[in-house]
C-alpha cells in the first residue's frame with residue numbers, strides 16, 4: 085500500500101489539513117496524521133496542496149503539431165481559420181503522427197496535472213484506427229484516462245468516419261471510452277446527419293455548436309432552423325451528449341439541450357483567441373444545463389481556462405458578481421461527474437472509494453487558509469502560478485518531483501520528426 089502523508093487536501097468540495105491518504109489504484113482511506121497506520125511507499129506532501137487530477141472536457145490533441153507551424157495565415161472570419169490552419173493540419177495526419185501527438189500532448193497534460201481528457205479528433209490520411217492510436221498513447225502508454233471520438237465531416241469519407249466512431253465506442257474500460265464525433269452543423273449535410281442518425285443508437289454525440297456566427301447563419305440559410313433544432317430533428321441529441329461552445333445559441337436551443345440531458349463544454353480562452361464571442365452562461369444557468377470546462381486544444385494547462393472563464397463571464401455578463409467561484413466549482417464538478425459516469429469510475433474527490441488520480445502542488449499560503457476560503461487561495465494563488473510537483477493516475481506515479489516517469493526525451497524527439505513530416509506534406513499539398 086502507498087500513502088501520501090502530511091497532506092493538505094482540497095478536492096473542490098472539502099478542505100482538510102494534516103492528513104494521510106492510503107491508496108493503491110483506488111483511495112482506501114483518508115485520515116488524520118495522528119492515526120497514520122504506516123505504508124510500504126510514502127510520499128511526503130508537507131507544504132503542498134493535494135488535489136484530484138484535473139480534467140479537460142473538450143480538447144483536440146491534433147493541435148499539438150500546430151506549434152510553430154508556418155502556413156500563410158490571414159483569416160477574415162472563423163471559416164478562414166479552419167481553412168487556413170486546422171483543416172490543413174488535420175488533413176495531413178496519419179496514424180503515426182496521431183500516436184506521437186498523443187504522447188507529447190499527454191506528457192504536457194501530466195506536467196500540468198491533467199489526468200483525464202475528452203478529445204475531439206480528426207486525421208485525414210488515416211481515419212480508420214486513429215482513435216485506437218490516441219488510446220494507445222494517452223491511456224495504454226501514459227496511463228491517463230481519455231474519452232475519444234472522430235469528428236465526422238463532409239470533407240472526409242463519411243462511411244469511414246461513422247465506422248471509426250462506432251467501432252471505437254464498442255469497447256470501454258476504466259481508462260477509455262468513445263463518443264460519436266461530428267465536426268459542426270456547417271460541415272454536415274442533411275444526408276450525412278440522416279446516415280448518422282440511422283446507425284448511432286444511444287451513443288452520445290460530441291459536436292461543436294454555434295462556435296461562431298458562421299455556423300448559425302449557415303444553418304438558417306440552408307435549413308431555415310437553428311442548429312440544435314436541426315440536430316434534434318434528426319434525433320441526434322442523445323443523453324450525455326457534449327455540445328461544445330454554444331456561443332450563439334438561443335433560448336429554444338438551450339431548452340432542447342437541457343430537455344435531452346446533454347451538456348455544454350465551454351472553451352472561453354479559445355473563443356477569445358478566435359474572436360467569435362463568448363457564451364451566455366446566464367441562459368445556460370436558467371435552463372439548468374450542466375456545463376463543463378474545456379480548452380479546445382489551445383495549450384494544455386486547464387487552470388488557465390478555469391481562470392479565464394471567471395474573468396470572461398464577468399465581462400460577458402456585465403457584472404462582477406454575475407459569475408463567481410461557486411459557478412466555476414460547479415462546472416469543474418460537472419466534468420468529474422460526467423467522466424466518472426462515462427467510464428464507470430469515481431474520480432474528482434480525495435476520498436475512500438475514488439480512483440487515486442491525484443496531484444500535489446507546492447503552496448505556502450501568505451494569509452490564513454481554511455475551509456471557508458480554500459478555493460479563493462487555490463483560484464488566486466495556486467491556479468495563477470500552476471506548477472504541480474507530482475501526478476498520479478489510478479495510483480500510478482506519472483510525475484515525481486517535476487520529472488515524468490516515462491522517457492520524455494525520446495518521445496519528444498520522435499514527435500518532432502513526425503511533426504516535420506506533417507508540415508512537409510502540408511506545404512507540398
Ligand SMILES: [Zn+2]
Nearest residue numbers: 204292328380
Ligand atoms: Zn473544439
